[in-house]
Amino acid sequence: MSTITQPRPAARTGASAVDGGRLFNRLCGTCLTLFALIWLVPFVWALTTSLRNDGSITQHPTSLFAGGWSLHAYSYAWDTYxxxxxxxxxxxxxxxxxxxxxxxxxxxxxxxxxxxxxxxxxxxxxxxxxxxxxxxxxxxxxxxxxxxxxxxxxxxxxxxxxxxxxxxxxxxxxxxxxxxxxxxxxxxxxxxxxxxxxxxxxxxxxxxxxxxxxxxxxxxxxxxxxxxxxxxxxxxxxxxxxxxxxxxxxxxxxxxxxxxxxxxxxxxxxxxxxxxxxxxxxxxxxxxxx
Missing domain, CATH: 1.10.3720.10 (MetI-like)
Incomplete structure (x- = not known):
């Protein structure tokens, strides 16, 4: 007498739930990373621009290292204003x-x-x-x-x-x-x-x-x-x-x-x-x- 083995839908449902949870976590992590980059890019640009001189900023506004870095702008701003x-x-x-x-x-x-x-x-x-x-x-x-x-x-x-x-x-x-x-x-x-x-x-x-x-x-x-x-x-x-x-x-x-x-x-x-x-x-x- 043979027995028929029935599939286990509960196990499949649990596996799909785990896969869905992992996919959701990855999606949340991706969105969080994108929002962090959106906030960090202006901050990094403002920080690097404050370390450069006005001449290099005018000639190469998008370059982060042109003209070198210095703290002259900070000392000038603090002493002047x-x-x-x-x-x-x-x-x-x-x-x-x-x-x-x-x-x-x-x-x-x-x-x-x-x-x-x-x-x-x-x-x-x-x-x-x-x-x-x-x-x-x-x-x-x-x-x-x-x-x-x-x-x-x-x-x-x-x-x-x-x-x-x-x-x-x-x-x-x-x-x-x-x-x-x-x-x-x-x-x-x-x-x-x-x-x-x-x-x-x-x-x-x-x-x-x-x-x-x-x-x-x-x-x-x-x-x-x-x-x-x-x-x-x-x-x-x-x-x-x-x-x-x-x-x-x-x-x-x-x-x-x-x-x-x-x-x-x-x-x-x-x-x-x-x-x-x-x-x-x-x-x-x-x-x-x-």
Missing amino acids: PIGSWYLNSLVISVLAVLFTVAFCSMAGFALAFLRFRGRGAVIALVMAGLMLPSEALVLPQFIEYRSLHLLGTYWALVLPSVAAPVSVFVFHAFFRGIPQPLIEAARIDGASWWRVYAAVCMPICRPAISTVAILTFITSWNSFLWPLLVLNQTKMQTIPVGLASLVNNSNIQYAEVMASSVLGFLPLIAVFLLFQRQITQGIATTGIK
Whole structure:
């Protein structure tokens, strides 16, 4: 009596799933490599251009090694332009923006996550609507507001607008919603006030959200150009982006000096990202932002 051996579709299905997973991983790796090259090529070109002299850049703009390399453009840019003052201004403004944004947006996110009050749904809707509103649309109303408050030409005109950040409120609100409700109820039963629950229970837990908001706020504040250009009217009070834009002269562009100043401008952002990239990834993963 003969037996008929049936094929094993489960094994074939498993093998095809493994092949599909490998193909997907290779596709993701290829896309990641292409995006990395798209970002790295301008960076490498700016770095090599800053190490060359203007004569070789004009004659051979696409060559990376023509004319040799030197640090003359960096020393010239640092000695000629107030880059140190621009660095200090950007650092002070960015740090203050981070401190105030983390403090106020975390309190707003905590209130929307745990407190029940009249108009809570409308406030959440306004926060969500603020995510879709471009910052350029707020330039004129903010300029009129801060001019009436006599804050134009001060650091506060740059710090205060970044405090009311809907995306930061959304990040904290999403993270606070993920905290187990029994933990909050246990703290309330023990007699803790809402302020104590916020400061002693929730804030130590939401370190990933704090890191994410702090880093994104720092980068956004450091790269801001339009609003500081309108608000700050003194050269020594300018930030890095506004100061770098003032170096470009249509009649005589010093390519090496401009590129050297640009490299000096974005090096702090690269350092911040490389140091805190794990916190950024963890914060985005835990808050559920896509």
